[in-house]
Amino acid sequence: MATRTAAAPRVLSRARALVSSHEVVLLVILVAALIVLAHQTDRFLTADNLLNQGRLMAEVGLVALPMTFIIITGGIDLSVGSIMGLCAIVLGVSWQNVGLPLEAAIAVALLTGALAGAMNGWFITRVGVPPLIMTLATLALYRGLAEGISQARSVRGYPEWFFRLGQGEVLGVPTQLWILLVAIVVCAVALGYTAFGRSLYAIGHNQLAARFSGIPVDRYKLAIYTLSGLMAGLAGYIFVSRVSTTRSDMGTGLELDVIAAVVLGGTSIFGGTGTIMGTVLGVILIQLLKNGLALTGVKGDATIVVIGAVLILSILITNWARGRQEH
Amino acid sequence: MALSATRGVPRHGLASALARIFGSQEMVLFLAILTLLVVVGTINPRYVAERNLQSIFLGNAYIAVAAIGMSMVIISGNIDISVGSLIGVLATLSGTLAVSGYPVLVSWLVPLVVGALVTTLMGVLVAYLRIPAIVVTLGMLSILKGGLISLTSGAWISDLPDGYALAQMRPLGVPMPVWFMVVLTAGAALWMRYTATGRAIYAVGGNAEAARLSGISRRRTIMIVFAIHGVFVGIASVLFATQLSVIQSTVPPNLELTIITASVVGGVSILGGTGTVIGSTLAAVLLAAIGSSLIFVDISPYWLRAVQGGLILITVLADLMRRRRQMRAR
Helix, strand or coil, rough: CCCCCCCHHHHHHHHHHHHCCCCHHHHHHHHHHHHHHHHHHCCCCCHHHHHHHHHHHHHHHHHHHHHHHHHCCCCCCCCCHHHHHHHHHHHHHHHHCCCCCCCHHHHHHHHHHHHHHHHHHHHHHHHHCCCCHHHHHHHHHHHHHHHHHCCCCCCCCCCHHHHHHCCEEEEEHHHHHHHHHHHHHHHHHHHHHHHHHEEEEEEHHHHHHHHHHHHHHHHHHHHHHHHCCCHHHHHHHHHHHHHCCCCCCCCCCCCHHHHHHHHHHHCCCCCCCCCEEEEHHHHHHHHHHHHHHHHHCCCCCHHHHHHHHHHHHHHHHHHHHHHHHHH | CCCCCCCCCCCCHHHHHHHCCCCCCHHHHHHHHHHHHHHHHCCCCCHCCHHHHHHHHHHHHHHHHHHHHHHHHCCCCCCCCCCCHHHHHHHHHHHHHHHCCHHHHHHHHHHHEEEHHHHHHHHHHCCCCCHHHHHHHHHHHHHHHHHHHHCCCCCCCCCCCCCCCHCCHHHHCHHHHHHHHHHHHHHHHHHHHHHHHHHHHHEEEEEEEEHHHHCHHHHHHHHHHHHHHHHHHHHHHHHHHHCCCCCCCCCCCCCHHHHHHHHHHHHCCCCCCCHHHHHHHHHHHHHHHHHHHHCCCCCCHHHHHHHHHHHHHHHHHHHHHHHHHHHHHH
């Protein structure tokens, strides 16, 4: 941990050592944001508001978890927003137009998500298409399929029980927040405490070395892209259940929100580093900034300016801190 | 030897020259455009009527112009996903200057300067502060888009002054956007092939270490690439702003995706180091021609994006296979 910049004042080097832990930087920003926002308006720091924000956060959060895995391996998945839209449309159309029971339609939608993700993974691992290109192509392809299937019709009129997931509560907490919580724990354990998790870091650091040390690189990659598609499908189901309607443009731009949250959470876009904890903090920070700024009277579009700036600044601070340590 | 088959690097001998021309992404794209015109034109002759061909070029030349800058950025091993937002901001800026009574020339040129300033800032963040381009431009996308919409609320700019409509002029009977597309593509292609800075872009994107050893400054090159990219984006925004008699001060949806797609389908490897701007311009034309063709063959335009996505996938696969064959042949 000792810095080699002996000339630098001791306090400064301590500060650097501390902020070089990205989670600490995020936590400080998060607490600062909480204090400032709570001072600005008394509608912000209330249980009702925070729980409601949790409801809105669940979709981005669910997709951000497998995205963390993918970015740790040095990959990326730009198609998640389109998969979300495709699954939403498949759900609505196979129920209303094809006539499947709604339960079956949900299953078909989730399966579609997993298949869409698996197709990304298959081309990336077997054919060797770079992830950025592959998922850029399927971003257009899956959204195109959603638009083509829906022909701009929206699906409404779902039965009452369907809304329980998106609008209901269990023990006073939004249903989807429980799902997110379980997913966070499972993913955090998988990444931090299993051979699978350590393999993802190894793949991100040096894929060839990982392959030579017997890690089933292709199988793991296929698994995480499939998981990414499945989670995007689940997020699509929750989204439809939350807003009571299905449209083909659902999830447009989701990929940017998700990647911003993951990168803000300290996962290096070059692979090899990152934690679920950081991603969760990133997701929370973005949602609280959006909500807090909106409550203090900032218009919705101006809040994404702040998010963009925070994204660049947080990486800048971490780079500065780490850079000094390494030299 | 390993480099000699890389596109953009000259090889010798007539046979290999022919093989290179017909095996090149540019020729594939050119043939694809011709095939599309012939096939769809046979099914529905109105597709190849002058009116429709012009609307294909007029409405999309600005995408080709922006794709030139984007190709340089990608060849240097970076990416810019904020380009759609930047075009929205610069087009609004240009229109606002024009209706505020500034000389037409000012409202044409200021977007170029501002565009270059914004992208140079991104270049500095990427090259000197070592933040990955995808992160910098993702942040910039949010900042530009949010800033634009919160300042203008997406209002329409109308009552543009006479003489402002650059994209509607037709010197020598050819629409101005086509002039820009052809001249800028040719100029950029020559510049990238025959100047030291142009070659340095390939070197930095292809093999950063080798580039460094041969005395090329990676940081400086990347900053220059971003600065030039900004000028192209500025030109594209002025063409975009002047093609109709009103400008909506918002960000055109999915524009960055269309521009990146043109670059990639044009043969620019997302891994950097290879590709040409001629390819990206041909790809922009092909994408536009496909988009326009659907209604002429009675396919619902709602399938457009699916067709485009499928096309990107096919192009990328074809490119990968060709590269593998070349690798094996050596």
